[in-house]
Amino acid sequence: MKYLRYVLSHLWHSKRRTFLTVSSIAVALFLFCTLRTVMTSLDAGLRASDDTRLVVRHAASLVFPLPLAYRDRLAQVPGVVKVGYGNWFGGYYQDEKNQFTQFAVDVSTVFDLYPEILLGPAEKEAFLRERTACIAGEALVKKYGWKLGDKIPITGTIYPGEWPLILRGIYRAATPDADENAIFFHWDFLNESMPEGRKNLVGIYWLKVASPSDAPRVSAAVDQIYENSPVPTKTETEKAFQAGFIQMMGNVSTLLTILGSAIIFAILLVTVNTMMMAARERTTEIAVLKTLGFRDGLVLQLVAAEAMLLSLAGGLIGCGLAFLVFRKVNFTAGGMIPNFRVLPETLLLGILLACAMGLLSGLVPAFSAARLPIASSLRKVA
Amino acid sequence: MARIPLAYNLRNLAARRLSTGLTALGIALVAWVFIFTLALAGGFQAALTTTGTKENAIIIRKGSTSELMSILTREAVGAIESQGEIARAPDGTPLAASELMVVWNLPRKSGTTTNVVVRGVGPKSFALRPKVKLVRGRMFRQGFDEIMVGRMVAERFQRCDVGDRLKLAGREWTVVGVFDSKGSTYDSEIWGDVELFMPVFDRPVYQSLTLRLAEPGYLAPLKKRLESDPRMNVEVEREDRFYADQSGQLTSMLRVLGLFVTSIMSLGAIFGALNTMYAAVGNRTREIGTLRAIGFSRGAILTSFLIESVLLALLGGLLGCLLALPVRSFTTGTMSFATFSELAFRFQVTPGMLLLGLAFSAFMGLLGGFLPARKAATMPIVDSLRQA
Numbered sequence: 001m002k003y004l005r006y007v008l009s010h011l012w013h014s015k016r017r018t019f020l021t022v023s024s025i026a027v028a029l030f031l032f033c034t035l036r037t038v039m040t041s042l043d044a045g046l047r048a049s050d051d052t053r054l055v056v057r058h059a060a061s062l063v064f065p066l067p068l069a070y071r072d073r074l075a076q077v078p079g080v081v082k083v084g085y086g087n088w089f090g091g092y093y094q095d096e097k098n099q100f101t102q103f104a105v106d107v108s109t110v111f112d113l114y115p116e117i118l119l120g121p122a123e124k125e126a127f128l129r130e131r132t133a134c135i136a137g138e139a140l141v142k143k144y145g146w147k148l149g150d151k152i153p154i155t156g157t158i159y160p161g162e163w164p165l166i167l168r169g170i171y172r173a174a175t176p177d178a179d180e181n182a183i184f185f186h187w188d189f190l191n192e193s194m195p196e197g198r199k200n201l202v203g204i205y206w207l208k209v210a211s212p213s214d215a216p217r218v219s220a221a222v223d224q225i226y227e228n229s230p231v232p233t234k235t236e237t238e239k240a241f242q243a244g245f246i247q248m249m250g251n252v253s254t255l256l257t258i259l260g261s262a263i264i265f266a267i268l269l270v271t272v273n274t275m276m277m278a279a280r281e282r283t284t285e286i287a288v289l290k291t292l293g294f295r296d297g298l299v300l301q302l303v304a305a306e307a308m309l310l311s312l313a314g315g316l317i318g319c320g321l322a323f324l325v326f327r328k329v330n331f332t333a334g335g336m337i338p339n340f341r342v343l344p345e346t347l348l349l350g351i352l353l354a355c356a357m358g359l360l361s362g363l364v365p366a367f368s369a370a371r372l373p374i375a376s377s378l379r380k381v382a
Numbered sequence: 383m384a385r386i387p388l389a390y391n392l393r394n395l396a397a398r399r400l401s402t403g404l405t406a407l408g409i410a411l412v413a414w415v416f417i418f419t420l421a422l423a424g425g426f427q428a429a430l431t432t433t434g435t436k437e438n439a440i441i442i443r444k445g446s447t448s449e450l451m452s453i454l455t456r457e458a459v460g461a462i463e464s465q466g467e468i469a470r471a472p473d474g475t476p477l478a479a480s481e482l483m484v485v486w487n488l489p490r491k492s493g494t495t496t497n498v499v500v501r502g503v504g505p506k507s508f509a510l511r512p513k514v515k516l517v518r519g520r521m522f523r524q525g526f527d528e529i530m531v532g533r534m535v536a537e538r539f540q541r542c543d544v545g546d547r548l549k550l551a552g553r554e555w556t557v558v559g560v561f562d563s564k565g566s567t568y569d570s571e572i573w574g575d576v577e578l579f580m581p582v583f584d585r586p587v588y589q590s591l592t593l594r595l596a597e598p599g600y601l602a603p604l605k606k607r608l609e610s611d612p613r614m615n616v617e618v619e620r621e622d623r624f625y626a627d628q629s630g631q632l633t634s635m636l637r638v639l640g641l642f643v644t645s646i647m648s649l650g651a652i653f654g655a656l657n658t659m660y661a662a663v664g665n666r667t668r669e670i671g672t673l674r675a676i677g678f679s680r681g682a683i684l685t686s687f688l689i690e691s692v693l694l695a696l697l698g699g700l701l702g703c704l705l706a707l708p709v710r711s712f713t714t715g716t717m718s719f720a721t722f723s724e725l726a727f728r729f730q731v732t733p734g735m736l737l738l739g740l741a742f743s744a745f746m747g748l749l750g751g752f753l754p755a756r757k758a759a760t761m762p763i764v765d766s767l768r769q770a
Binding site: 016017020021023024025027028030031034035059060061062063064090096097155156157158160161230232244247248249250251252255258259262263265266267269270271272273274276277281 | 405407408414418419422443444447451495497551552584642646647654657658661665714715717724
């Protein structure tokens, strides 16, 4: 520790290089945090899922609906506490670019099934009472500058036409991973407006079971009932359902990992180079230190500490920047990533990565400094 | 004005082999990432833009953004097929195909599952899409439990090769053929007989109607007439535009992501180049003094160091391009939001992308070299000669 001043004064002496190196490491770590947050945000649905919630959908694919008549039969399945349902609306607000989640839900059960949706009692009452009412997440409301009582026209693509919804409530999400960029409105309103033949069709059912251990039995029981019917079902936990969704995205995470590794590796090379240059310029000085009686081990530590300090500073700045930047902006990537949030473990991982970079980049120059022959290096420079 | 010979720069780069190599490799990786993201976005876009042709028009329900959300009744289809703008097959029947599209969850070879487009096609579907060619097996027969699969489906999904039996809608189908459509989205689809699919998949309606226009100029009048007919409730679009539009959102998102990542990453590389060039200038203080003393101007020194930096970066850029060439053989699949199912495509590396990568590298070299070069050029001669 007593040599900290020596190391610091070195860094201070070559201010420009210190600044450039720290900046390039900071840039790399900022990118790392960003890319990893893209990945973890895609998984937000997994973390937000509850083990006592099951999702029932058509066995072939989500795009096929189930009959409303299943509701009463599902409620009778032993272990099922509550049955809710809803349809993915898939519309947009004003412009096709403004996409976010809209769900037509059975309003009588949605709050029991999703206690994560926090809504004031007065707003809840207003929402339940009015057929064309909707509630929207706080983040979404902020983004579009809506107020309570506003008419929010949503253009349907699956359900054609313009749907004039009235904002009666602004909900907050109870957990950070739950989606605050969504709109919920009355399933009955949607259903009444459908032509004959498209009425009484449900996108998915949500089942609440008493305990997570009931889930496999209930899932199997439900699927068995409809196994040989024209409309077979697939029932799984909310987590499995979300995981299926992520699988459909394909190998996004592999691609991001490739990019992330390339970035980290590139900056590592740059840093190694810088540290080697720094050590080379100080050949004489290191020889002097050794002449004064500094042991090889200590010289090694001093050179390594310099690299470490640089990387750590870069890591802290890069991760800190990522944390601050993405907390301020509600970034949703055009509605594709509704919950872009830098996780604490991403920051921690970033700092660890910076330390590893420091260690690796300091290693080569540190060893060559430790092994430096005194006499010849003193002679080298006149 | 005397110019410092290029050989001077080349020898200098060669003298500091390790440092040159590391910096160039850093820049190479930035160029690689740059080309990689362009190739990803380009590949996705190419899959969709090669799907349609401008001779065809596609008709879907008004307000639908894709075939999946569309509904066309048999009556509507009958009325459309009688329009005069449609080209005729040799037998005099209209060159039009009404098709069904559903998506079905299937296991990939990796074990994960995703949706695959299952398209019910008619007798004219192949004539309308001359790009679709059988590569293995044979065509399906009408009325039989037979299907054909696109090349990407055969490669990526379980039980999807010739001779395999695949279960869809509670029925077993024999895969009798594999077709290729030169990288278009059809390669990610399963095709079968539409008239058989309708009862089996319990779909009383079609999703889309694709037709060949007798003359390209017929699109406008046909569009006007059909879209203004309230009983029809349809949208008419040129086929190539229709599919190209589906690529818009994701392609631009991939481009933005690529641009964001590479521009920030290039900052890091520029910092690295700055470091290297500053060190190069610092190590050669005396040399620079000597060059100046024997008559080379400040401008010549500035140019020389800039050239050296750009050379270094171009070396990296070239390496990055070389590393990016194998990216061409990558295929990947992602969910297409238009069809809610997997769209597999090959990365596309074009000469233009490689050139862009090189230009980008040179730009990084220029930015990273300017300040150190200026420093070298403005050094007072006497001081620099006196220095170590």
